[in-house]
Amino acid sequence: MAKTAKKPATKAAPKAAAKASARPAAKATAKAAPKVAAKAAPKATAKTAPKAKAKPARKPSIKLSMLRPSVNNMTVRVFARAAGLEPAETDAWGHTRSPEFLARNPAHLTPMIEDKGLPRGVLWESCAIMQYLANKHGLDKFYPKAPAKRAMVDSAMFYLIGTLYPYVARATYPALGFPQYPGEVGHSDAHPDKKSEAQKAAAAAIAEPLEVFHSFFRDGKPFIGGNNPSIADIRLAATLEFLAVIDYALPKWAQDYMAAIEKKLGKAYAEPARDVRGYIAHVKAQAAA
Numbered sequence: 647m648a649k650t651a652k653k654p655a656t657k658a659a660p661k662a663a664a665k666a667s668a669r670p671a672a673k674a675t676a677k678a679a680p681k682v683a684a685k686a687a688p689k690a691t692a693k694t695a696p697k698a699k700a701k702p703a704r705k706p707s708i709k710l711s712m713l714r715p716s717v718n719n720m721t722v723r724v725f726a727r728a729a730g731l732e733p734a735e736t737d738a739w740g741h742t743r744s745p746e747f748l749a750r751n752p753a754h755l756t757p758m759i760e761d762k763g764l765p766r767g768v769l770w771e772s773c774a775i776m777q778y779l780a781n782k783h784g785l786d787k788f789y790p791k792a793p794a795k796r797a798m799v800d801s802a803m804f805y806l807i808g809t810l811y812p813y814v815a816r817a818t819y820p821a822l823g824f825p826q827y828p829g830e831v832g833h834s835d836a837h838p839d840k841k842s843e844a845q846k847a848a849a850a851a852i853a854e855p856l857e858v859f860h861s862f863f864r865d866g867k868p869f870i871g872g873n874n875p876s877i878a879d880i881r882l883a884a885t886l887e888f889l890a891v892i893d894y895a896l897p898k899w900a901q902d903y904m905a906a907i908e909k910k911l912g913k914a915y916a917e918p919a920r921d922v923r924g925y926i927a928h929v930k931a932q933a934a935a
Contacts, residue, residue, distance in 0.1 A: 707733075707761070707762075708726075708731060708733035708734070708759050708760070708761050708779075709733060709734050709736065709759065709760040709761075710722065710723070710726065710733040710734065710735050710736065710757060710758070710759050710760075711736050711738040711742075711747075711751075711756055711757065711758045711759075711760075712735055712736070712737065712738060712756050712757045712758075713737070713738060713739055713756050713757075714737060714739070714921035714922075714925070715822075715921065715922060715925035716756065716757075716922070717884040717885055717887050717888050717922055718756070718757065718772045718884075719756055719757045719772070719918075720884045720887065720918045720919060720921070720922050721757070721772040721773075721776070721880055721881050721884040721885075722757040722759070722772050722775050722776065723735070723757070723917075723918035724880050724884060724911065724914055724915050724918050724919070725775075725776045725779070725788065725877060725880050726779070727911075727913070727914035727915075727917065727918070728788070728875075728880070728911045728914035728915070729779065729780075729783065729785050729788060731779060731783065733759065738756050738758075742754040742755070742756060750767065750768050751768055751770060753770060755770045755771070756770065757770065757772055757775060758770040759775050759778075759779075763782065764778075772881065773803045773804075773807060773877070773881060776788070776789070776877040776880070776881075777789060777877065780877060787871075787874055788871070788874075788875070788876055788877050788880075789876060789877050790871070790876070795872075798863065798870070799870060799871065799876045799877060799878045800878075801863075802859065802863045802870050802878035802882070803877065803878045803881055805855065805858070805859075805863075806855075806859075806878070806881055806882055806885060807881075809855050810852065810855040810856065810859075810882075810885065811885055812848075813848045813849075813851045813852045813855070814848075814852060814885055814886075814888055814889065815827070815848075816830065816832065816844065816845060816848035817845055817846075817848040817849035817852065817889075817892055817894070818888045818889065818891050818892055819832065820832055820841065820845055821891045821892055821929065821933070822888070822891055822925075822926070822929055823929060830844075831844040832844065832845070849892060849894060852889070852894070856897070856900065857897075859882060860897075860899050860900070860903075863878070864903075868906060869903075869906070869907070869910075870882070874910070875907050875910055875911060879907055880907070880911075880915075883903070883904050883907045883908075883915070884918075884919075884922075886900060886904060887904075887919060887922050887923065887926075888922075888926075890923070890926050891926045891929060891930065
């Protein structure tokens, strides 16, 4: 504006007049400027001040009932942390058969989440919980929306719970002190030698499905999910934690795979894993005593 004001003044008046008129204008402008700045400053401060205030901590919208020594429960605990959902955890040890728990969950299983968005208010089964939460919160990083990629993640999880995990359970539950499934040799009154034989057979059978995860589902990728762990990776890594109780010799790729997942997820994996590993160490110490 200063340049525009000078041009008309030089045409209509002598140079002296132009200088005289220019000086008061400059002074007026200089005086006015601080007033505008002074008035604007408080408004800017007033507007920005509320933004600087810390927001109150968000209350967890999801409640998670879990058992610390369980890899099924570890799965959801790891996922919830990695996804930043931070549910309120409740240790359900000794309470899953209580009337209050059974009223909500007649299957008396953990992990179990409680969420207002669910038709019955609760949901159990680790894979179903992760699928639900990933869908609800748009966590494509862990559970891709693309049909083909999602199908592979689903297939890996279903293959795990239908084939690999039963072998792992038969091989490790006797050592962990967990109850055996009805109809299994471990649950029967068979001779201890027969039970031991069945346990060893289950441990030997683990190698085949484990190799399927390596050669088919990973197929040269760091994880089943590609460059980042998917919910299927979290379920697989947690499952393999139980094999330490029988000193199962994991192949080198599986050791590297588990280490890579823990490194990628950091505390989200390490904290729940610590509970499982602590329980396994306790069991092994008791057996050695």
